[in-house]
Amino acid sequence: MYPEPYLDYLVQFHVERDYFECHEILEEYWKSAPPKERQSVWVGLIQIAVGLYHHRRGNVTGARKMLASACTLVKRHHEDVERLGLDSTALERLLTERLEEINNGLPYRSIALPMQAAELIAAYKAACAKQNQPEYRDSDMSDPFLLHKHTLRDRSDVLAERERQLQLRQGKQNDSDSDSVT
Structure with a gap:
């Protein structure tokens, strides 16, 4: 029911906290569709990962820009967000709160995307089990490759x-x- 790259994105997002890889996975999936069939909801999810990657690295300007854009896309495409098994209202609120935290100078912290559809939750748990991963883990702030992947890869x-x-x-x-x- 859900595309495998989306499930891989969710595992990377919630377990590995490799936001750069989240971006790579979904961008490749998004670009695999013909240009006129590309769905903006994927761009919003990519931007969330990129925004968190920037915030974790201390790039507040980049984080603010990406998360604000993602929030706009979530609002505009709330039905598509819901079709992906996420709670669009909760996601919009989460992104707004994160933007407020950034504006108030608060440091990065891990978040969980609000999965609400039973089918998505089951598929996510199965993807974690298949990859022999837990269902959630906080960011490893001591891993330089994870923090600076775009410069070290x-x-x-x-x-x-x-x-x-x-x-x-x-x-x-x-x-x-x-x-x-x-």
Whole structure:
């Protein structure tokens, strides 16, 4: 009933607290749909993870921006949030409270997304069991990789692809330059 990437997101969100990975999982899933069929509810969930990642790292401006945007999307797409088994009203309230905490200078703390549908709760518990994980764990604030993953991860494949694309563009540019000379 629920897409596997969504369940993986929830496990990463509530157990591993790897918000960067949450972002990666759902962004890949969201982008797998044709552009005109992409649902904004996924963007809202991605933004929640990114906002918490920023807050945990002390990037208050980034956290505030992402969580405010996520809150707007949750309000706008509350029916889609409900279809995903979450309590949209409770999620909106949770995000508003977190924004107030950030504005008041309070430090990061772990949160739980308000799952309300029995089917989602059962699927989430099954996903945790399948991965041999507990159902909830607080953030490990001493793990530098978890806290700074975007700067510490291996990006050689991404950089190689960027270089390849640059070479392709430069080759096309050189081809058009030589065409204009003749």
